[in-house]
Amino acid sequence: xxxxxxxxxxxxxxxxxxxxxxxxxxxxxxxxxxxxxxxxxxxxxxxxxxxxxxxxxxxxxxxxxxxxxxxxxxxxxxxxxxxxxxxxxxxxxxxxxxxxxxxxxxxxxxxxxxxxxxxxxxxxxxxxxxxxxxxxxxxxxxxxxxxxxxxxxxxxxxxxxxxxxxxxxxxxxxxxxxxxxxxxxxxxxxxxxxxxxxxxxxxxxxxxxxxxxxxxxxxxxxxxxxxxxxxxxxxxxxxxxxxxxxxxxxxxxxxxxxxxxxxxxxxxxxxxxxxxxxxxxxxxxxxxxxxxxxxxxxxxxxxxxxxxxxxxxxxxxxxxxxxxxxxxxxxxxxx
Amino acid sequence: xxxxxxxxxxxxxxxxxxxxxxxxxxxxxxxxxxxxxxxxxxxxxxxxxxxxxxxxxxxxxxxxxxxxxxxxxxxxxxxxxxxxxxxxxxxxxxxxxxxxxxxxxxxxxxxxxxxxxxxxxxxxxxxxxxxxxxxxxxxxxxxxxxxxxxxxxxxxxxxxxxxxxxxxxxxxxxxxxxxxxxxxxxxxxxxxxxxxxxxxxxxxxxxxxxxxxxxxxxxxxxxxxxxxxxxxxxxxxxxxxxxxxxxxxxxxxxxxxxxxxxxxxxxxxxxxxxxxxxxxxxxxxxxxxxxxxxxxxxxxxxxxxxxxxxxxxxxxxxxxxxxxxxxxxxxxxxx
Numbered sequence: 028x029x030x031x032x033x034x035x036x037x038x039x040x041x042x043x044x045x046x047x048x049x050x051x052x053x054x055x056x057x058x059x060x061x062x063x064x065x066x067x068x069x070x071x072x073x074x075x076x077x078x079x080x081x082x083x084x085x086x087x088x089x090x091x092x093x094x095x096x097x098x099x100x101x102x103x104x105x106x107x108x109x110x111x112x113x114x115x116x117x118x119x120x121x122x123x124x125x126x127x128x129x130x131x132x133x134x135x136x137x138x139x140x141x142x143x144x145x146x147x148x149x150x151x152x153x154x155x156x157x158x159x160x161x162x163x164x165x166x167x168x169x170x171x172x173x174x175x176x177x178x179x180x181x182x183x184x185x186x187x188x189x190x191x192x193x194x195x196x197x198x199x200x201x202x203x204x205x206x207x208x209x210x211x212x213x214x215x216x217x218x219x220x221x222x223x224x225x226x227x228x229x230x231x232x233x234x235x236x237x238x239x240x241x242x243x244x245x246x247x248x249x250x251x252x253x254x255x256x257x258x259x260x261x262x263x264x265x266x267x268x269x270x271x272x273x274x275x276x277x278x279x280x281x282x283x284x285x286x287x288x289x290x291x292x293x294x295x296x297x298x299x300x301x302x303x304x305x306x307x308x309x310x311x312x313x314x315x316x317x318x319x320x321x322x323x324x325x326x327x328x329x330x331x332x333x334x335x336x337x338x339x340x341x342x343x344x345x346x347x348x349x350x351x352x353x354x355x356x357x358x359x360x361x362x
Numbered sequence: 363x364x365x366x367x368x369x370x371x372x373x374x375x376x377x378x379x380x381x382x383x384x385x386x387x388x389x390x391x392x393x394x395x396x397x398x399x400x401x402x403x404x405x406x407x408x409x410x411x412x413x414x415x416x417x418x419x420x421x422x423x424x425x426x427x428x429x430x431x432x433x434x435x436x437x438x439x440x441x442x443x444x445x446x447x448x449x450x451x452x453x454x455x456x457x458x459x460x461x462x463x464x465x466x467x468x469x470x471x472x473x474x475x476x477x478x479x480x481x482x483x484x485x486x487x488x489x490x491x492x493x494x495x496x497x498x499x500x501x502x503x504x505x506x507x508x509x510x511x512x513x514x515x516x517x518x519x520x521x522x523x524x525x526x527x528x529x530x531x532x533x534x535x536x537x538x539x540x541x542x543x544x545x546x547x548x549x550x551x552x553x554x555x556x557x558x559x560x561x562x563x564x565x566x567x568x569x570x571x572x573x574x575x576x577x578x579x580x581x582x583x584x585x586x587x588x589x590x591x592x593x594x595x596x597x598x599x600x601x602x603x604x605x606x607x608x609x610x611x612x613x614x615x616x617x618x619x620x621x622x623x624x625x626x627x628x629x630x631x632x633x634x635x636x637x638x639x640x641x642x643x644x645x646x647x648x649x650x651x652x653x654x655x656x657x658x659x660x661x662x663x664x665x666x667x668x669x670x671x672x673x674x675x676x677x678x679x680x681x682x683x684x685x686x687x688x689x690x691x692x693x694x695x696x697x
Contacts, residue, residue: 079631251626273626286621291586291608294638296414301636303629 029056029065029100031121032339034090040081043278044350046343049090049118056123063125064106066096068339071118071360072151073346075184075249078277089117095139095150096122105129111139113150120339120362132307140317145324146333152185152357153320153331160271160306161189162316167309168269168302169245173198176239178258180226181249183210185357186271188218189320190247192329195219199245202238204231204254206352213355218330232257242266250275256288259299268301278350332356364391364400364435367674369425369453375416378613379685381678384425384453391458398460399441401431403674406453406695407486408681410519410584413612424452430474430485431457440464446474448485455674455697467642475652480659481668487520487692488655488666495606495641496524497651502644503604503637504580508533511574513593515561516584518545520692521606523553524655525582527664530554534580537573539566539589541687548690553665567592577601585610591623594634603636613685667691 034049059065071094080091093115101108103126114129114136116122129136139150152158164186171177177194181187182203191214194201202222203214211223222238224231235243235257242263248255251273259268276284293299309316323329334354336345339362349358369384394400406429415426428450436443438461449464449471451457464471474485487493499521506512512529516522517538526549529536537557538549546558557573559566570578570592577598583590586608594603611619628634644651658664669689671680674697684693 079627248626252624255624255626270626270629273624273630276624276627284623284627287624288619289587289590289608289611289622291583291590291605291638292414292611292619294605294636295608295640296638298638298640298643299636300638301629301634303626303631303633303635305630305633308633 029121030054031056031119033120034118034342036081036084036086036088036090038086040078040278041280044078044081044343044347049343051340056121059100059102059123060125061102062127063101063123064098064103065100065121065123066112066114066116067099068094068096068116068120068122068362069111070095070148070151071339071342071362072156073342073349073358073360074157075272075274075277075350077346078350079273089119091115091117093151093156094119095147106136106138111147111150112136113139113155118342142321143325148333148335148357148359148361149324149331151359152333153189153324153329154317156306157185157357158189158320159309159313159316160304161186161193162320163306163309163312164269164271164304165190165193165245165247168304169247169267171197171199171245174200175244176200176202176241177245177247178202178204178235178239178243179247179249180204180254180258181272181274182214182220182223183355184249187247187249188214188332188356189329191220192218192323194245196323196328200239202235204250210355213332226254232260235261245269247271251287252276252285253287256290259290259293260288262293262297262299264297266297266299268299270301270303274350334358336360338362364456365389366391366454366456368455369677371416371419371421371423371425373421375413375613376615379413379416379678379682384678386675391456394435394437394458395460396437397462398436398458399433399438400435401447401449401451401457401459402434403429403431403451403455403457403697404446405430405483405486406674406677406697407491408677408684408693408695409492410607410609410612410685412681413685414608424454426450426452428486428491429454430482441471441473446482446485447471448474448490453677477656478660483668483670483692483694483696484659484666486694487668488524488659488664489652491641492520492692493524493655494644494648494651495639496521496528497655498641498644498647499604499606499639500525500528500582503639504582504602506532506534506580509535510579511535511537511576512580512582513537513539513570513574513578514582514584515539515589515593516607516609517549517555517558518690519584522582522584523549523667523691524664526555527553527658529580531658531663535574537570537578539585545690548667561589567595570596580604582606586622587611587620588622591625594625594628595623597628597632597634599632601632601634603634605636605638609685669693671695673697
C-alpha cells in the first residue's frame with residue numbers, strides 16, 4: 028500500500044499566495060488495475076505560469092505542475108517499471124495513471140529519452156516545457172536575424188536565459204533585463220549575453236538606449252508592465268515582440284492590475300507585431316525543440332543553471348521564492 | 363503670378379496644438395518650368411495621424427497633409443490642366459510640383475479617377491488614405507470571419523466607421539465605441555452597427571461584456587489607452603488586434619504619456635496577436651482597396667459622412683475640432 032502526499036487548493040490566491048491557501052494531505056493509493064502504472068516524483072517543477080492559471084483551478088483539486096517521475100510499479104507494457112517519465116501529475120509524491128489518460132492533454136506523459144550524462148531534472152527545464160517555450164516562442168514569433176538587437180526580460184529565469192542563448196546562437200546582440208546583479212553576472216560571464224540591465228536601478232530607459240543605440244528589433248517578454256512599456260518605446264520599425272509571461276502582474280487580483288505607460292503610439296508608428304504565446308500551440312513539434320536543445324546542450328552552446336529546493340514539503344516555499352525572483356535559471360524541487 | 367497661402371510650423375506642439383504653433387503665410391509662386399504643373403487645393407484633409415507625426419517635422423516647413431486639388435496650369439503632359447489629383451501637398455492653397463517629385467513617396471500624387479456622382483472629397487476619405495487604411499488594416503490584420511465579434515474604437519471617425527461597415531459586409535457582429543450619442547445614433551441607424559457604447563459613460567467593461575457575451579475576436583483600435591485595456595481583457599483565444607491609432611495619447615508629450623491597465627496577462631493567456639499598421643505598407647495594392655471601396659459605395663453597402671469646414675483659413679480650427687472628437691465621419695476643409 029503506497030501513501031501519496033499531495034497539495035490541494037484550499038482557497039484561491041488573493042494577491043501573493045499564502046501557504047494556507049494550499050494543504051498538504053496524504054492519501055492511500057489503491058492497487059493497480061490493468062493498464063495502470065504508478066510513478067514516484069523525483070523532481071517537481073515550479074513555474075510562473077502556475078500563478079496565472081490558479082484562478083481557473085477548482086477548489087479541492089491537486090495543484091498543477093509537471094514532474095520527472097520514476098515508474099515504480101506497472102500493469103502497462105507501454106510504461107514499464109524503471110523508466111522515467113515527464114508528466115503533468117501536479118504537486119503529488121506518487122501518482123497512478125492509466126495508459127489512456129497518460130496520452131491526454133491533461134497529463135501529457137512522455138517517457139524521458141536517455142539524456143546521457145545530463146541530469147534528469149532537465150526534462151523540466153531546457154529539455155522540457157520551458158525549453159520548448161524558449162525555442163518556439165522566440166524563433167517562431169521574433170524571427171531573429173543575425174545582427175539584430177534582442178531584449179529579454181526575466182532574463183535569468185528558465186525561459187529567459189534560454190532565449191538569450193538562442194539569440195546568441197543566431198548571431199544577435201542580446202540585452203538581458205533582470206532584478207539583481209548576481210543574475211547579471213551569470214548572464215554576462217557564463218551565458219554570453221552582451222549587456223545586462225538591473226531594472227531595479229534608476230534610468231532603465233537611458234541605460235537601454237545606451238545598450239541599444241540602433242534600437243531594438245526583437246523583445247521576448249516575461250514580465251510585462253512598465254519595463255515592457257520602456258522596451259517598446261525603443262523598438263525599430265517592424266519590431267517583433269513575443270509575450271510569454273506577465274510575472275509583474277500575476278499576483279494582482281483581477282480588477283486591481285497595475286497600470287503602465289500606454290504603448291499604442293509606439294505600436295502604430297513602428298508597426299510592431301506583438302504576440303502572446305503558450306507552448307501547447309506547438310505540441311505536435313515538441314521533438315524538434317527537444318532534439319535541437321539537446322544538441323546545443325551537448326555542444327556546450329546552451330548552458331543551464333538550476334535552483335534546486337530539497338524536499339516535497341518545501342514545494343510552496345520554492346514556488347513563492349520563484350515568484351519573488353529568488354531563482355537563477357530553472358526552479359525545481361528534488362524529492 | 364499666383365499667390366499661395368500656406369501653414370508653416372513655427373514651434374512644436376506641446377500638449378494640445380495651439381493656433382500660434384502654426385503661421386499662415388503667403389508666397390508668390392514662380393513661373394512653371396518644363397515638366398511642372400500648378401494645382402489649386404479644393405479639399406484639404408485633417409487627420410489624427412498629423413498630430414502623431416508633427417514631432418518629426420522640421421520647424422519652418424509646411425504642415426503635412428493630403429488634398430484634392432485641381433490642375434490649373436501645366437507644362438506636363440502627364441498632369442494636364444483640368445484634371446483633379448490627390449497628393450500630399452500639405453496645408454497649401456496652391457502648389458507647384460514637377461512630374462518626378464509627383465511620383466515620389468513624399469507627394470504620392472495620383473490623378474483622381476472619375477467618381478461619377480460621388481463628391482471629389484471622397485478621395486480624402488473612403489476612396490483615399492483612410493479608406494485604404496480601413497480596408498488593409500482590418501482585413502489583413504484582423505482576418506475577420508463571418509459570425510465573429512468585432513470591436514472598433516474611434517468608431518465614428520473616418521477609418522473606424524469604414525472598418526465597422528466592412529465587418530458587417532463580412533458577416534461579423536460589430537460593436538462601435540465612441541464618445542457621444544449622436545455618433546452612436548449614426549452608427550446604429552445608418553451604418554448598421556449592432557451595438558454602440560459611449561465610453562464616457564460608466565461601466566464600459568460591463569456594457570462591453572453584455573454586448574459581447576461570447577467574447578471579442580477582432581479589435582480595430584484607433585484610440586489606445588484604458589479603453590483598449592478593457593477590450594483586450596475580454597478577447598477570445600487567438601484574437602487579433604489591429605492598432606491603427608492612439609488618439610487618446612497623441613497630445614501627451616513624450617515622457618508624459620498616460621498610463622493604463624497592463625494587458626500582457628491577457629495577451630499571453632489568450633495568445634492574442636496585436637499589430638500596428640500604417641497604410642503605406644500596402645502602397646503597391648492601393649488600387650485593389652480603391653476599386654473595392656468604390657464598388658461597395660456604389661452598391662450602397664458603404665456609407666459615409668463628412669464633417670466639412672469651409673475656408674482655408676479654418677484649417678487649424680478643423681484640425682483641433684477633429685482631435686477633440688468634434689467630427690462625425692471624415693473631417694475635411696473645403697476651400
